[in-house]
Amino acid sequence: MGLLGILVGLGLLVVLAFRGWSVLLLAPFAALVAAAFGGEPLLANLTQVFMASAAGFLAQFFPIFLLGAVFGKLMDDSGAVTAVAAFMAQRLGEQRVILAVVLAGALVTYGGVSLFVAFFVIAPMAQSLFRAASIPRRLIPAAIVLGTSTFTMSALPGTPSIQNAIPMPFFGTTPFAAPGLGIIAALVMLGVGLWWLQRAEAQARRAGEGFGDAQGTAEHVVDDEFLRERATTAREFDPAEIRHGRRSEAPSPVLSAVLPLIVVVAVNLVMSLLVLPRMDFSYLAEQRWGGTSLSAVAGVWSVAVALAAAIVVAIAMNWRRLASLRQTMDAGANASVLPALSVASLVGFGAVIAALPAFEMVRDWVLAIEGGPLVSLAVATNILAALTGSASGGLTIALDALGQTYVAIAAQTGVDLALMHRVAVIGSGTLDILPHNGAVVSLLAICGLTHRDSYLDIVMVGIVSSLLALVIVIALGSLIGSF
Structure with a gap:
């Protein structure tokens, strides 16, 4: 009955989430259904397992959700994102439009x-x-997905994405884990994606297919509660806050637009590799600081400091263009809340499932997958990200349930935890781009397109390229280790 309860709870979560039910209500309900089938105490599971795990996730990662959303809103309202996009388009010209968008x-x-x-x-x-x-408009979503949701989310070393931050407390790694393998994976994703898009463009030109008619429907995404619910589970920004604040009418100079982006990467690198390792944080072992260690918090600290520094630079460089700074920052802060709580609810659900006695069978099955721990870790993150429609939610559930087991396996087998970090992150960013993924659904709505129009191209640039990169990283990591 316990295993049946896990399947029923997971089924309820998947089916009802696809129908637009709020994860904030659905996740605890599905968790309690699973616990009831296993004959486990319901209230104890709700308050001591579900809420404790969800609160732990927020305690670790809410600063990144908060600072990332505020920074994104500042860059939007200052016109910096528009300036960067226009600069790339101008430099690359009409002959390389797809590359410019990517x-x-x-x-x-x-x-x-x-x-x-x-x-x-x-x-x-x-x-x-x-x-x-x-160029056919049906290729727009795939070009945007390739540039925003593949190699910059999971492969490039130092990326400040929440997915890249999640493994750090579990494995004691930094945002720059396995940098060489990450760069190789990024090149594979970018190369395969561009090859497919250029091939599709050439075929369309030979067939005489033009742009077609298109009307973006961004306001529809903002107003549609069903799309909003899916979106906030999939990514770390609530689209309802896009309309709040006040966007600058004057374009941002390119330097003012690019400098905050450079600051994020540079400060992240300096904090991760130079500053924090040279400081004495032995006091963290005291109970007043949670009895932790630098390796457990350094990664999150590095990303948080980098984003905070970039926020200061963005404000300083674009002060005159931020007509309503308080409203912009409030909108950014508000945009972080629902996504953080939604993912935390998924994490709470996963904690209840992992605490059930029947989960031992699931754990044994995952660890018995042929190919070694890297393959089983990749399979686990892929499956959970696919089922939840959330790379961050699926990754956290997998590591909450199996993270310590993989740390022990790494110690026994000599597998570098940085390699496990990179495999886990890339694995979470593959099958999460299934048709029900909130980012996919929202992007198609913004572009005024349907799954029938564009989803095959999204699969090729988002799933196939990432799976190929994942296979190459596992193969190289197994043969020569992490680098």
Whole structure:
């Protein structure tokens, strides 16, 4: 009955979430259903397991949600994201429109701008560029996904994405874990994605297919509660806050736009590799600080300091263009709350499932997957990200349930925890881009397209390229280790 309860609880979570039920209500309900089937105490599971795990997730990662959303909103309202996108389009010209859209998305998201902020700015620009170049509009979502939701989210070393931050407390790693393998994975994703998009463009030109008619529906995404619920589970920015604040009418100079993005990466690198390792944090072992260690918090601290520094720089460089600074920062702060709570609820659900006695069978099955711990870790994160429609939620559930087991396996087998970090992050960013994923659904709505129009191209640039990169990272890591 316990295993049946796990399946029923997971089934309820998946099916009802797809129907638009709020995860804030659905996750504890599904967790209690699973506990009831296993004959476990319900109230104890709710308060001592579900809430404790959800609160622990918020305690660890809410600063990144908060600072990331505020930074993204500042970059949006100052016109910085628009300036970066326009600069890339101008430099690359009409002959390389697809590359311009991909690189514009990559630059702003690797620099710490929230995904949905990038969507709302880059999608209209992409429509204008694709129309001028007579490239089919159905390729726009795939170009945006490739630039914003693949290699800059999971592969490039130092990316401030929440997915890259989640393994750090479990494995004691930094945002720059396995940098060489991460760069190789990023090149694979980018190369495969661009090859597919350029191939699709060439086929369309031979067939005489033009841009077609298109009307973006960004306001529909903002107003639709069903889309909003899916979006906030999938990514770390509540799209309802896009309309709040006040966007600058004057474009931001390129330097003012790019400098905060550079600050995110540079400060993250300096904090991770130079500053924190040279300081004495032995006091963290005291109970007043949670009896922890630097390795457990350094990664989150590095990203948080980097985002905070970038916020200061963004305000200083764009002071005159931020007409309503308080409203902009309030909107950014508010945009972080629902996504953080939604993912925390998924984490609480996973904690209840992992605490059930029947979960031992699931754990044994995962660890028995042929190919070693890297393969089983990749499979676990893939499956959970696919089922939840959330890379961050699926990754946290997997590591909450199995993280300590993989740390022990790494110690026994000599597998570098930095390699496990990179495999886990890339694994979470593959099958999460299934049709029900909130980011996919929202992006298609913003572009005025359907799954039938564009989803095959999204699969090729988002799933196939990432799976290929994951296989290569596991193969290289197994043969020569982490680098």
